Amino acid sequence: MTSLPMWRRYARFFGADPGADVKDELRFHLDAKTDDLISQGWTPSEARREAERQFGDLKGVQKIGTQMGQRMERRKRFSDYGRDVRQDIHYTFRTLSRDPGFAAVSILILALAIGANIAVFSVVNTLLLRPLPFPNSHELVWIAPPPTGCGLSCATYSADAYEEFRDQSRAYQGVTGYEAFTTPDNFRLAGRGEPQPATGIEVVANFFQVLGVRPDMGRLFTPEESRGPHPVALLTNAYWRRQFASDPSIVGKAIELSGTPFTVIGVLPDAFDFGAVFSPGAKVDLFVPLDLDRERMWGNIVTLIGRLKPGVTVAQALDDANRVAPNIYFNTKYPQTLGRYKGNLIPGSLKDYVTGKLRRSLIALWCAVGAILLIAGVNLSNLLLARAAARAKEFAVRGALGASRGRIVRQLLMESLVLSGFGALLGLGLAFAVVRWLAHQGSVALPLLSALRIDGQAMGWTVLIAISTAMIFGLLPGLRIASGNLNDILKDSGAGAGLGRKHERLRAALVISEIALACMLLVSAGLLLQSFLRVLDVDLGFQPEHAASINVEYDDSAPNNEASIAKRSEIFQQVLERVSTIPGVEAAGIADYLPLGPNRDWDTPVPQGKTFVPGQYPDPLVYVITPGFIRAMGIHLRGRDFTWADGPHSERVVMINVSAARTYWPGEDAVGKILMRDKEEDHVVAVVDDVREESVEQRTAAQIYYPAIQQGPSSAHLVVRSSLPPATLGPSVLRALRELNPNQPAAEFQPIRTIVDRAVSPRRFFMLLVAAFAGLGLALAALGIYGVISYSVTQKTQEIGVRMALGATAGRVQRDVTLGTLRLAGWGIIVGTIASLASVRLIASLLFSTSPWDATTYFGMLLLLLVVALLSGYLPAKRASSIHPMVALRNQ
């Protein structure tokens, strides 16, 4: 075989053509055969015919050949592509390993940004996107009045109202509820060593059936267990494991709860977390059936949760509720209570109730990490651009050797893909750690936090952001390089000229956008921080410092109310006397509910001499307290405190808060006035400050305090004021309580401060996260500034050298570089401020008594940004001023 001459090789210049190849090959065969036949003596035309006859189905063979050829061509193209990709990856690893500093910095930047994004995505996914952890959870609704100031105590209904609503409504498969005013550690588990406190929730018997929770072991409550006393209990999985060492035969055993034997009828699944859904931050140990018959005498205590019939919408359920509401009694024994719930039975999705309030915070958080990703991406883009400029020659050479532009862009994209791939891996690791940590933050009162994990969706999100980051930020430098003129670059000498100017403008634009984004983050973080500080500054109405509380177990059961009061009075007086003698204790008192927790209201007192018009007077929140409590909590009081003489036979006395006083007797002094509850006269002996009730951030409505020996408290929280740390004081207080009552469980001695901390924990949580992101954004922006200025100094080495040779001083050079930094920062801050002003509306609703245009915050944050910018420009400026003219010129 002889090689084809050069010119004939161009036959397939416009790409492979399998069909033509086959035709050529077969034609050659016929020609050769014809030649042979002619040489055997055939005439040319006959020889040709004979050759064709011998060949047979020429067209058929040709067709087979063309098809096979095309298939081969396709395969070849595919394997070529694969080889190219392999080559690109190989090459990428080689280039990156040649510059490990660059690779490490980029991967770290990306890991931080991607990690933050995954973690926040997981939070958003768990709290907002994923359905609640119940089967068909979209059918579940929370039924409550329209939102008002009084939180849970308004969002509850009487036992009669619950039953009427359940029986008359047509929209539900089932309606259930739970007792909303349970305080932590309301049970005492005895009979197993030292008495242990336990938290039990009373639920309507069909609670778990309506939610769709099945027990891991045993059975659920039956409907009749909500009528009359039934000492049965369901254990949560965690409690069963912790307290009963996962006893496999626990079902059917009796446990002693607060002196009564209860039969354990089942253990709930681990996946069911009551606190996570209904009471964020709370830990629940067990459930007992709510005795509706007993509760009939009490006020509004049951929350309403319904499961809609399939296909029924929330709007239809609302129509249904509006139809039913006028026929519902507060108490069926009292006809005048008919229709009290008119307009106060509003079903809404349970999911919205649980996480709806967080939607804005979470979206803001999501935006913040999105901005971080953008900053990181711009940074990466910038780094790649700087490298690309330094590698311009390498690409030019590759181009000259035949690499197509597409190939070079692909190579650069591959580099950013590899970087972001590693970044994503590392980021995933970071996110895992962060999410694990967050899931165990029991003290943060955020719903569903314990269900937080990195799942398949989060992984998918990771892949998505890793690839899109690489694409967006790898493409820009790639296109930049590919559009450069090869010839110019090859002619240029050194790192200096060529793409220089255009490049620098692009990089400056990128840095300005980075600074602008960081500026937006900083302003948001600043505003949230300001809000948080304002929240901490809120006058709670009490002094949380130097006070702590413990749950006191007492038994005031007696044949009649009078005996019970006498017993309770004696117990409480003994407790307070004993505790007061402990050295260091300044004040002590007992209340049945503490501030910033759940509470209830009883009825609607009316000032004496005024007539009751429905809706005119509030239902005040009720506290039943002993003498000394007001002082122990540090509540400011005008008038006199209760005394032990305010007993069952003396004049009825109350204290009211400032808000209540203002409503009842506007412009008058309430002390000495009388409040009427039906026929009963309550003498107001003092007006106390408003105590923050539902949350630190909400104003308080009317509050009323009754003495514990005139009214029945529902539990006893002993509050002790002392300058001693709670850890030292706790054991002696517990010892004192044990001496009086051996059954006193080893309850936690909890500083009041922690109650406040828990109440502000969601805000602190978001503020810290946004602040962390802002810090990260600032650091990345600083890195970007440093990179650009430092690069431009390197590029201008010669120019600076010449200028210094011509007499420019070091200070002058340094000033010029610093001015360059300032110019970048200035533009960034201007753009960022405008963008912040425009977008701050998004977080306006998250702020607390802080204007979204708070000048101090803006000024402070901009100043911070400017200082950081100057610092990051300082090093390159220093370097520029120390350039020696001779060295610079010689290095040419």
Added chain:
Amino acid sequence: MDSSRLEFLRGSLDVLILKALVWGPLHGYAITSLIRRHSEDALLVEEGTLYPALWRLENKGLLEAEWGLSENNRKAKFYRLTPEGRRQLRNEVKTWEAYAAAVAKVLSATQPPEPEKIA
């Protein structure tokens, strides 16, 4: 025996093509004539089966093709054995020889086999 009618046993054409190429690259026409001459005109390869067989072997990576010039300066597609093809040929030859020997043994038998002993 009508030589042109001699049917190829399935798969034997492939091994013949591989064998034809051991001495160097050839185009399709040269392969047919080589096989014809080596078999002393007993085996006539039909074009309708030769070319698809060549393309199939090329597709499998046993052959590779290149355009070149024939003896009388025509552009022709030359096939060459790849290392893979050479290996394949060695195996096929071994199989073929074993097969041929077995067939020959049976065909040259003169008496029925001894009855098999059943253990």
